[in-house]
Amino acid sequence: MHSTKQHLIQAGLIMLLEQGYNGLGIQALLDATDTPKGSFYHHFRDKEDFALQVLDTYMAGVHAGLDASLLDEALAPLARIRRFFDRTQESYRQEGYLGCLMGGLGQELSGVSEVFRRKIDWCLSSVSERIAKCLSEAQRKGDVPAACNVHEMADLLVNCWEGAALRSRLRRDPASLIAMLDFYINAVASTTRAP
Amino acid sequence: MHSTKQHLIQAGLIMLLEQGYNGLGIQALLDATDTPKGSFYHHFRDKEDFALQVLDTYMAGVHAGLDASLLDEALAPLARIRRFFDRTQESYRQEGYLGCLMGGLGQELSGVSEVFRRKIDWCLSSVSERIAKCLSEAQRKGDVPAACNVHEMADLLVNCWEGAALRSRLRRDPASLIAMLDFYINAVASTTRAP
Numbered sequence: 001m002h003s004t005k006q007h008l009i010q011a012g013l014i015m016l017l018e019q020g021y022n023g024l025g026i027q028a029l030l031d032a033t034d035t036p037k038g039s040f041y042h043h044f045r046d047k048e049d050f051a052l053q054v055l056d057t058y059m060a061g062v063h064a065g066l067d068a069s070l071l072d073e074a075l076a077p078l079a080r081i082r083r084f085f086d087r088t089q090e091s092y093r094q095e096g097y098l099g100c101l102m103g104g105l106g107q108e109l110s111g112v113s114e115v116f117r118r119k120i121d122w123c124l125s126s127v128s129e130r131i132a133k134c135l136s137e138a139q140r141k142g143d144v145p146a147a148c149n150v151h152e153m154a155d156l157l158v159n160c161w162e163g164a165a166l167r168s169r170l171r172r173d174p175a176s177l178i179a180m181l182d183f184y185i186n187a188v189a190s191t192t193r194a195p
Numbered sequence: 196m197h198s199t200k201q202h203l204i205q206a207g208l209i210m211l212l213e214q215g216y217n218g219l220g221i222q223a224l225l226d227a228t229d230t231p232k233g234s235f236y237h238h239f240r241d242k243e244d245f246a247l248q249v250l251d252t253y254m255a256g257v258h259a260g261l262d263a264s265l266l267d268e269a270l271a272p273l274a275r276i277r278r279f280f281d282r283t284q285e286s287y288r289q290e291g292y293l294g295c296l297m298g299g300l301g302q303e304l305s306g307v308s309e310v311f312r313r314k315i316d317w318c319l320s321s322v323s324e325r326i327a328k329c330l331s332e333a334q335r336k337g338d339v340p341a342a343c344n345v346h347e348m349a350d351l352l353v354n355c356w357e358g359a360a361l362r363s364r365l366r367r368d369p370a371s372l373i374a375m376l377d378f379y380i381n382a383v384a385s386t387t388r389a390p
Contacts, residue, residue, distance in 0.1 A: 018306035022217030098306055103361060107302035110365050111213035111293055121365040152374055155362075159371050163358025166298060167350075170305050170316040176354050179347055187382035 005043040007033055012054045017098035020108050021051055051105065052119065058101045059123050062088075066130045077138035081131055082185055085161065089177045092168060099169035103162040124162070128154040135188070144189055153188055160184060200238040202228055207249045212293035215303050216246055246300065247314065253296045254318050257283075261325045272333035276326055277380055280356060284372045287363060294364035298357040319357070323349045330383070339384055348383055355379060 001009075011033045015024050026047055030037055044050040069075075069084035092099065102123050109116035132154035138144040144153075160180050167176035196204075206228045210219050221242055225232055239245040264270075264279035287294065297318050304311035327349035333339040339348075355375050362371035 020215075020217065020303045020306065022215065023303075023307055099302070103358075104302050104306075106361055106365055107294070107299050108215045108218075111215070112218055117365055121362075124362065124365070153378075155371065156359075156374050156378055159358040159362045159375065160355040161358065162361050163298075163354040163356065164351075166301055166357050166361075167316075167319065167354045170301055170312055170319070176350065179351050180354065183348075183351055183382065187378065190385070 002043065004035060004039055008035060008040065008043065008050070009054050009057050012050060013058060013101065014095065014098070016051060016054055017095065017101055017104060021047075021105055022108065024051075026050075048113075048115065052115070055101060055105065055119065055123065059126070062123075062127060063130070065091075066127065070130055070134045076143060077134045077141065078143055078185055078189060081134055081157075082181060084131075085177070085181050088161075089168075089174050092165065092177070093174060097168050097172045097174070099165045100162060103165055106162075107166075124158050125155075128158045131157060138189075148188065157184055157188075197238065199230060199234055203230060203235065203238065203245070204249050204252050207245060208253060208296065209290065209293070211246060211249055212290065212296055212299060216242075216300060217303065219246075221245075243308075243310065247310070250296060250300065250314065250318065254321070257318075257322060258325070260286075261322065265325055265329045271338060272329045272336065273338055273380055273384065276329055276352075277376060279326075280372070280376050283356075284363075284369050287360065287372070288369060292363050292367045292369070294360045295357060298360055301357075302361075319353050320350075323353045326352060333384075343383065352379055352383075 008029065012024070012029055015029060015032070024047075026037075026040065029035075030040060040050075044053065065087060066084055069087060070080045072080055072083070075083065098104075102120050105116055106120040106124075110120065128151070132150045135144055135148070135150035135154055139146060139148060139150060144150070161177070164176040164180040168174055203224065207219070207224055210224060210227070219242075221232075221235065224230075225235060235245075239248065260282060261279055264282060265275045267275055267278070270278065293299075297315050300311055301315040301319075305315065323346070327345045330339055330343070330345035330349055334341060334343060334345060339345070356372070359371040359375040363369055
């Protein structure tokens with residue numbers, strides 16, 4: 001990727017996390033990155049195109065993180081899921097607990113933009129599918145009850161994570177993320193057992 | 196409350212849920228409600244003051260809903276909590292699944308506004324405290340294990356609800372809300388049991 005484009009996307013990611021889509025001014029982005037306006041419009045059609053490309057870059061990072069944790073066969077499947085979210089929490093900490101870009105843009109834009117509504121639901125589903133695959137593996141090893149619907153349980157985890165990420169953003173604090181993971185991992189391994 | 200003020204707040208609530216804070220134009224609100232500008236500024240100092248008053252009205256509704264469900268002694272405490280969220284889900288349905296105003300404003304504004312960041316965390320905590328009280332009652336009746344930290348578990352429920360509400364907003368669908376409640380109510384009654 002062209003280095004100017006990469007620079008705009010990296011700066012834009014943090015600005016979108018902090019300020020949201022409507023809060024982000026293109027001029028402020030240009031000023032922050034010392035980029036001429038023509039250069040921005042050479043790489044991006046408009047602000048929507050820019051935000052969608054930032055989201056794609058963000059999602060590439062999320063999926064690289066999923067690869068790094070979920071494909072690590074040295075760990076039990078549930079421990080791989082836990083590691084993915086522990087590392088995500090660590091990256092939130094490094095950014096100052098700004099939460100998740102999917103949650104931020106999803107909340108702000110899904111009432112007014114079908115493009116973002118569908119795209120962000122698709123992004124969350126792409127994460128959920130990866131987790132469902134890992135939950136299936138846990139199920140085959142007997143770590144998750146056979147009666148567990150892994151697709152539902154994966155979606156549930158992703159959704160609850162988004163809620164905990166909102167609270168961590170409000171409090172600038174990881175406690176909500178840790179409490180949710182502890183609860184979920186414990187519960188998915190036991191209470192979904194068939195009666 | 197003055198009827199013009201009430202009308203502005205009711206219309207503003209739906210517009211804030213749909214469009215977010217930055218997406219909401221005061222002129223669009225005035226047009227939608229056929230209100231002269233001077234009348235808006237008679238009742239509200241500025242847009243921030245307006246949104247905070249909309250949020251206060253929204254929270255009064257949330258707490259009235261908590262009263263109606265959580266104080267109903269004909270139901271077991273966990274069933275009261277379930278009823279509160281079932282009714283909240285029904286109100287989301289009636290609005291077309293626009294989600295929760297706390298989640299919407301919290302995501303959009305907490306990165307740029309200390310006023311909203313603190314206020315919305317306080318609003319979520321006020322709901323959580325009500326639920327913790329009901330979980331304590333469940334605990335006294337033996338429906339929730341003695342080892343359960345009811346304050347943590349109440350916060351967790353509120354946070355997970357916000358995540359499920361985001362997904363219901365993205366999908367215009369209640370499935371994420373129902374799945375989360377089923378999972379939580381089942382798990383809080385069993386897996387938090389002391390080992």
